[in-house]
Amino acid sequence: MDLATAPKVAPRADVAPLVVVDHVRKLYPKGSGDDLLVLDDVSLALRSNEIVSLLGRSGCGKSSLLRIIAGLLSSSDGRVTIGGREVDGPAEEVAMVFQTFALFPWLSVLENVEIGLEAQKVPPAERQKRALAAIDLIGLDGYESAYPKELSGGMRQRVGLARALVVHPKLLLMDEPFSALDVLTAETLRTDLLDLWNERRMPISSILLVTHNIEEAVLMSDRILVFSSNPGRLVAEIPVHLPMPRNRLDPAFRQMVDDIYALMTARPVSRPAGANLPGSGISLQVPRVSPNLLAGLMEAVAAEPFNGHADLPALAGPLQMEIDDLFPVAEALQLLRFAEVAEGDIRLTDAGRRFVQLDPDDRKRLFAQHVMAFVPLAQHIKRVLDDRDAHAAPASRFRDELEDSMSEDYAERTLRAVTSWGRYGEVFAYDEGTGVFSLDNPS
């Protein structure tokens, strides 16, 4: 194989770590007020010969951290070294696989794979030899002259992988590489990647995998680094000692998945319900979940076999929801006091159980009561509308208020979430065209 020429790294755990992330912070400037803190004082080390997962929900800054390590983004504070050298731009020793594949649609598979070598000014003959070897390794032979649009998602991500491997990086960064694929394709690709890794056929010494899929992290990595959201902080490091290849049905595997769910839903004792969500008062950041989805999850939990009390992983499986889908819904239910979430379990409250029994109109009424009782922003909007003679107010007014304490993005999201809940509960009306809240309901 041509890849024999690639540097092979023997497993040596005692030498200096490959990557060191040292007290890295990342701030994004915001329209008004303080900058938005995305990563807060993150330190970690990556050794040779291991697969490490960064596990966290969207918005926990894991993708930002990956880009800081890749040299695509600069950190606001702290430093990153790879092989002892400080990262100050795109590093040669690193290659990345993108969630969206990021292939050039006008270049053939071969040309896409060659692009990194071309930038390094590798002579054409050698370039082609190495690219063909990588294509062969990753199981794409026969597709060299195809264009990305002719390939399925799984094949496209294989091209992305070949493109990353062909530059012989020491470190392979993977940014949610399987999340844009369907379940079966993703599983095949994971298994193939693990086989290549376990047989040491890839010219890399470490993989750093960003994911929001707990099972994926347990399946693939030697260590899992769990991140919290808003701001992103490293909250736990979990070594995975299960032997490879791992079996998802293995009780030890299930136990580990359960434990991580529990860890990620654990509520600090000092904080009240809903306090998993950042912010307070009207600037409480409300997850953007449609009322239908809330009702749907309540129904699923209320039904057999859960009868109002479900284990989150057990619930996620049949619903095919990943934590990024499931957690916001669970949190919204918790905020509205329709459910309690703790230790990886979700339990409907009495109100939640009652909601499931009601007919649509009564559901709306109960929902409205809870929104008005537990969502400060909804109370605020209603109060303003009541006070005004015209019973109308522009959305921009509330958006500006929110932006005093959160980024534009979050302000928009929070306002949209509350708007959708308020409309469903018929607490207030909203006209999308004019951007005005009002109390009159169209009859």
Added chain:
Amino acid sequence: MAQRDLQKVGRTPLLGLGGAELRPNVYDLAIFVLIAAAFVAMAYGAREIAAPASKLAVEPITLDPANLPGYALRTTLRMFAAIAASLVFTFVVATLAAKSRKAELVIVPALDILQSVPVLGFLTFTVVFFLRLFPGSELGAECAAVFAIFTSQAWNMAFSFYQSLRTVPSDLDEVSRHFQLSPWLKFWRLEAPFAAPGLIWNTMMSMSGGWFFVVASEAITVGDTTVKLPGIGSWLAVAIADKNIMAVVQAVLTMAVVILAYDQLLFRPIVAWADKFRFEQTAAQQRPRSWVYDLWRRGRVVRRLTLATAWIGRMISILPIGLARPARRVAPPASGRVSDIIWRLVVLVLSAYALWRIVLFTRSTLGWSDVRIAIEMGLLTLARVVVLIAVASAIWVPIGVWIGLRPRLATRVQPLAQFLAAFPANVLFPIAVVLIVSLQLNPDIWLSPLMVLGTQWYILFNVIAGASAFPTDLREASTLFRLRTWQWWRKVVIPGILPYYVTGALTATGGSWNASIVAEVASWGSTKLKAVGLGSYIADATEAADYPRVVLGIVVMSVMVVVCNRLVWRPLYRLAERRFRLA
């Protein structure tokens, strides 16, 4: 293994001539003939252009049909010179605007305004400028004509390219930075291909519009300087002066042949080729087709040539140009804001000074009453444009929808509509003028339709495109609900095609303003017809070499076009995009 793969990929060594595969086939011959013809044409035309100016005086335009092919060729060459200049301009200026915030600040609004300025009004200045630049040479007049065409296409090409550069997908941009592509390589691997479909479509549309200007700019009189460049436009001017209707008809036919050749040999193959750069990850159902492009791809020797060109392109893309790597640190420079403010100030001061100079220039001969007259004239022309676009819409929207909803018919009519849009309507003007003269019609009314003669097709083919893209399920739903005719139009079709219609009507309106300068004044022999309006105002001032009035006329017209765009078309377009875009 590597050897086998090499062949599978079809990547043979450059121009490796040898082997059975290389026997030329019929397609190769056909393409060879086409290319040879193009070379001969270029060589011939180039010799003519380089001829000394005295030749122009010695050999005036003669209405001899034997000369027509030569004239057509000269006209076409002017067109290509202009498109080449426009492309260079686009690459330089749009790239600059996309990469430098300071340049962007000036270039983007400038392009936006220039798009709305009546190009033909410029002709006065440019002719004088270029004649002075190359005294006693035909080259000056050639440059002026080419420049006139250039000004009709460069702006929107640059605008399209700039917009593409600004919307390069962020993940591909990340990949380029990640693999450390040099700026030059990144341009050829990412930015240029990404921008290609938009740029090519815009180029082809501009070129279609350009035929109008090449005809209008070949024969022009500024004061006592009359320039008649050999070409179809001049032929037409002479035919008009001689009242030779046969010659006019011959010009129309020649132009039809030229446009047909342009459409089949250039426009369609290029659009079909550019399809591969379309940024989408799924294969399209309907792809643009062109028989010339298919020929090109089927020919074996020709394919070798394509590979050779691709190889040259590849070599260009790895040239060590722009060696400076992008700054290693990704943080923005701290001084950016301050220097931005200074730059803004400089721009403002400069434009204030320019305004002052304009006022000085015009004030010496013009008073407020002149401004009032120009505005009144402008309102007259505005009224014409509004009425004509409304009439054209009332006619072509129903027809376009009817055609667009019938896919088989649409694929046949669409090329015809595009052909008609490219056909320079001013070639047909004399025929209309003869009719008006012989029937003794009121020129104030009957000259007006000439303004939309060439531009109405933009409405038609955009509406056809919109109706063709109308989703089948929505049509089926509206059929099931048995919507009444009026309801169907108001609730289903009009919202569905609105984005397309607005695009077409916007183009048509811009074109009509431009056409007013040639359409409001027309002559046949010694008979002169004139419709009162801003177009004839500018045309008269041009002929009298009354530069202050020309400036005034252009300024008033530009302002009206810009105001119309800002107050009517843009809001409408935004509304259409937001509410009615069917994904």
